[in-house]
Amino acid sequence: MKITRIGHACVLLEGSKTIIIDPFVQDNPSATLTTAEIPKLDIVLVTHDHFDHLGDAVKLAKRDKAKLIAQYEITARGDVMAAGIETVGFNIGGSVEEGNTVISLTPAVHSSDNGSPTGYVVKMDGTTVYHAGDTALFSDMKLIADQFGPLDVALLPIGGHFTMGVDSAAKAVELLSPKTVIPIHYNTWPVIKADPEKLASQVKSSNVVVLEPGEAFDTEE
Ligand code: NI
Ligand code: MN
DSSP: OEEEEEETTEEEEESSSEEEESOOOTTOTTOOSOGGGSOOOSEEEESOOSHHHHTTHHHHHHHHTOEEEEEHHHHTSHHHHHTTOOEEEEOTTOEEEETTEEEEEEEOSSOOSSSOOEEEEEEETTEEEEEOOSOOOOTTHHHHHHHHOSOSEEEEEOBOSSSOBHHHHHHHHHHHOOSEEEEESOSSSGGGOOOHHHHHHHOOSSEEOOOOTTOEEETTO
16 A cells, blocks of 8 residues: 655545545645646545545545535535535444445544544555544554554654654554554644654654655555
């Protein structure tokens, strides 16, 4: 699976399906790609409906006739319903199968405009990726790893202020034991300034891969 960090919490997963998570692209000051440069999507995932996560979800789903798979309260939003896109609303504890890809919704400790904040576990082509969404550190991350792991990749926020900072993310890595950690949700704005290399220096047991916006990591490598 190829994982491209578009910027902020937005990542593109490319395998047998093309999946975007938290597609905040057009108004994302850290994104180097435009929405027009995002490849054709099969699935759009949104961890919670803060603007920096819902972003261009509806526009991209509409453009590609992609499925928006998210917590029920997001798929039931007036603007999402009015867009006439295909949606699958589910909730924490549930999973959705799309071919051989399994998408599960996990809890997150944060807030949201509608519903509650979530994370996702995506199992595609034998690779398991956890996107934590916006969250504080919580001990049930251990349970997520026990239930869905071993995790190949954990995408964890490190910017602080609205989410975990670097020190909390290092504790999260201990609970999750992923093979690879990719830091997200930092340096988009001054208030979430963080040094991903500081996480790399604190984490010994997992591989920390720092991706600049537009850079990709291949789990096969
Ligand atoms: Ni948020
Ligand atoms: Mn956010």
